[in-house]
Amino acid sequence: MSEREAELESQLLSLQQEFEEFQAQSKEYEEILEAEVAEKDEKIHKISRKLEDIEDELKDYKEKYKKNEHELTKKCEEVDKLKRQLKSHEDQKRELEHLNDQWEQSARILEFSKQDLEEKLYQAEENAILYKEELDEITVSKEIELQRLRDECKELKQEISTLVAQHGDTNKILELEIALEKATKQQENYNLKLENAKSSLPSSRFSSRRVSADTTIPALSEGNHMLKVIVRVRPILELDSSKASCIICDNNTLFLSMPTSRTRGRVSVNSQKKYEFSKIFDQKSTISEVFQEAYDCIEHASFGGRSCIIAYGQTGSGKTYTMNGIIEQSFYALKKLLENENIKVTMHCIEIYNEQVRNLLTDLPLSKNWNDIVSIAEIELQNDWVSHGLSLIDQTLKRRATRQTSSNEFSSRSHLIYTLKIMSGRDTGIIQFVDLAGSERLIKSSVTGEMLKETLLINKSLSALQDVIGALESKQNHVPFRNSILTRILQPTLGGSESKITFILNCSPSESCSNETASTLALGLRLQVLDFGFLIRKNLNCEEIERTLKLLEKERAEKNTISRRLDKVERDLESYQYALKDREVKMGILNTKYKQKEKTFQDEITKLKKELVNLKVQQDETNKRLKTIAAKAENENIFKSKAAQLSRNKDEHVKRKGSISPSALTRPSSNPPEDVRYQKSQTPSRIPQPKLSFIISANSIKDNQLVS
Numbered sequence: 001m002s003e004r005e006a007e008l009e010s011q012l013l014s015l016q017q018e019f020e021e022f023q024a025q026s027k028e029y030e031e032i033l034e035a036e037v038a039e040k041d042e043k044i045h046k047i048s049r050k051l052e053d054i055e056d057e058l059k060d061y062k063e064k065y066k067k068n069e070h071e072l073t074k075k076c077e078e079v080d081k082l083k084r085q086l087k088s089h090e091d092q093k094r095e096l097e098h099l100n101d102q103w104e105q106s107a108r109i110l111e112f113s114k115q116d117l118e119e120k121l122y123q124a125e126e127n128a129i130l131y132k133e134e135l136d137e138i139t140v141s142k143e144i145e146l147q148r149l150r151d152e153c154k155e156l157k158q159e160i161s162t163l164v165a166q167h168g169d170t171n172k173i174l175e176l177e178i179a180l181e182k183a184t185k186q187q188e189n190y191n192l193k194l195e196n197a198k199s200s201l202p203s204s205r206f207s208s209r210r211v212s213a214d215t216t217i218p219a220l221s222e223g224n225h226m227l228k229v230i231v232r233v234r235p236i237l238e239l240d241s242s243k244a245s246c247i248i249c250d251n252n253t254l255f256l257s258m259p260t261s262r263t264r265g266r267v268s269v270n271s272q273k274k275y276e277f278s279k280i281f282d283q284k285s286t287i288s289e290v291f292q293e294a295y296d297c298i299e300h301a302s303f304g305g306r307s308c309i310i311a312y313g314q315t316g317s318g319k320t321y322t323m324n325g326i327i328e329q330s331f332y333a334l335k336k337l338l339e340n341e342n343i344k345v346t347m348h349c350i351e352i353y354n355e356q357v358r359n360l361l362t363d364l365p366l367s368k369n370w371n372d373i374v375s376i377a378e379i380e381l382q383n384d385w386v387s388h389g390l391s392l393i394d395q396t397l398k399r400r401a402t403r404q405t406s407s408n409e410f411s412s413r414s415h416l417i418y419t420l421k422i423m424s425g426r427d428t429g430i431i432q433f434v435d436l437a438g439s440e441r442l443i444k445s446s447v448t449g450e451m452l453k454e455t456l457l458i459n460k461s462l463s464a465l466q467d468v469i470g471a472l473e474s475k476q477n478h479v480p481f482r483n484s485i486l487t488r489i490l491q492p493t494l495g496g497s498e499s500k501i502t503f504i505l506n507c508s509p510s511e512s513c514s515n516e517t518a519s520t521l522a523l524g525l526r527l528q529v530l531d532f533g534f535l536i537r538k539n540l541n542c543e544e545i546e547r548t549l550k551l552l553e554k555e556r557a558e559k560n561t562i563s564r565r566l567d568k569v570e571r572d573l574e575s576y577q578y579a580l581k582d583r584e585v586k587m588g589i590l591n592t593k594y595k596q597k598e599k600t601f602q603d604e605i606t607k608l609k610k611e612l613v614n615l616k617v618q619q620d621e622t623n624k625r626l627k628t629i630a631a632k633a634e635n636e637n638i639f640k641s642k643a644a645q646l647s648r649n650k651d652e653h654v655k656r657k658g659s660i661s662p663s664a665l666t667r668p669s670s671n672p673p674e675d676v677r678y679q680k681s682q683t684p685s686r687i688p689q690p691k692l693s694f695i696i697s698a699n700s701i702k703d704n705q706l707v708s
């Protein structure tokens, strides 16, 4: 082997070694890259999956949002509809108020004409007395004349008989007989006139007053219902938000100051309403005074009749306070009235809460099955029935459902009914004491949720009670007792044919309660006018009065219908206003929720976009590195071809050596060929190429995917 050959061989060897090193290095590098690419692949895959999920979720939310938007539009339309309804109700209310004003005006006119008629009646009665006196005088004078005629007749008869005896003159006898007949006829006429005058004379003022004093309570219907409406005003208390009083009582007239307009929340003008009731108890009244007015109910029950004492009014107006006092006094009064009777007394204490019934003498829960509860709840009181009954009532008061409302810290949220049955022989007297739940205006009480349901049900049962009384008042064939549990339980005493009812209107004098007081008194007025005409008709028989009363009655019925409609519209208005408020609140919550969700999505999308940008940067870096590797592989290829060229040159040189002299072959070459010098730093030939093309293509695919 020549020196040149050995040199080339060593060069080749070193190149081969260098190439192997490079190959090993590049393999290592390739593995790292492959692992890195696989990892990136995995990450990209995961992210694209997450992206897809998020896109799906986004799509879902967009759909939901669209749906909610649709719902929102629908709700907005509903709100608009409600607003329109509200407006029409307000218009209706205004119209009804106008009608009411008109009615009040015509009622005032009728009241005047009633007074006028009463005046006329009084005059007629006065005249009747004078007429009677005159008639008495005439009667006396006529009786004297009659007596004179009788005497004359007697004288004539005697004269006739004397004449017949003395002369037998028939003409004279005939003349005298005619005169006698005339005198007799005249006497009969006088008698007849006297009788007629006596019978046509109206009863005296005293007698008509006596009749009305016997029937002081107006009848509720054709039957013998007797209703008495009384008012009790409690004093101003610590709990009242306004200590100013809006009520002035003057005997049985009550003046109520009402704020009529408000400027920036401050009352600017006050109007005064006047009410008249058969009895008004002012702030200083005692329970004994109030009880005196309910006494006839107690007496009636002690005789086996049906009686009902009801306390009505807004929450905190003193219903429970008054009713407790009345119950206690009633028990003692009944005991006194029935002292010598052999009686059996039963009692049940029922609470009606949210149209469910509870026996307050047990710990059993509320139930819808009112009939069963009522029949089971009845218990017989012991011999000392007064103290037994009162101690049981004490227990029930502790069990009653109460709640703090805007107007009362311990507002009773249930209707409480105590029913006492007094059995004596075959007679059974029943008396019901009813402490109604506080009536509250929805807007003022600003209630929501469970409390709202409670208030709505209380108001519903109170209006059912009004409807029942209204039906009894207008003598309808159908009385809607079935509309609420309250009216069903009160049916024995309200619906009986000989019932006595005392309705106590409890009022708070606080200025802050003037609206509630006005609505309590309005109900009282409706009750008070029941069958006023019936009472008058019973005692008087004047055509004009009859006509006027009929008119008055018609007007009253009309007014009551209008008032009931007004009440209903007001109630509806309150419910609508509440519903509107509720919907607005719900819409607000929904909007906030949407906004929150939208923000969360936006944040997530921003985060993902950032991640995507980071990944792209990483991908670019990887691509750059791959490109460097590809360039290196390119160089390697060039190096390989150069190495091949070198080996070909070597082969040629060997061949040429065979033909050229050995000296020429052994001459050392001071300058190795240019390409060999270059090749020294390159990779030797016949070394397997790293599989870079795969990596490049795989990465370019990923790159393209990411870009897309």
Ligand SMILES: Nc1ncnc2c1ncn2[C@@H]1O[C@H](COP(=O)(O)OP(=O)(O)OP(=O)(O)O)[C@@H](O)[C@H]1O
Binding pocket: 233, 234, 235, 237, 313, 314, 315, 316, 317, 318, 319, 320, 321, 322, 408, 410, 411, 412, 413, 436, 437, 438, 439, 506
């Ligand atoms: N005539 C009165 N004299 C003094 N205090 C009274 C009088 N009437 C009521 N009160 C007091 O007023 C408060 C409210 O009365 P009460 O509980 O009887 O009202 P209510 O109408 O039954 O209320 P609710 O319907 O909310 O139960 C109580 O503290 C009571 O003692």
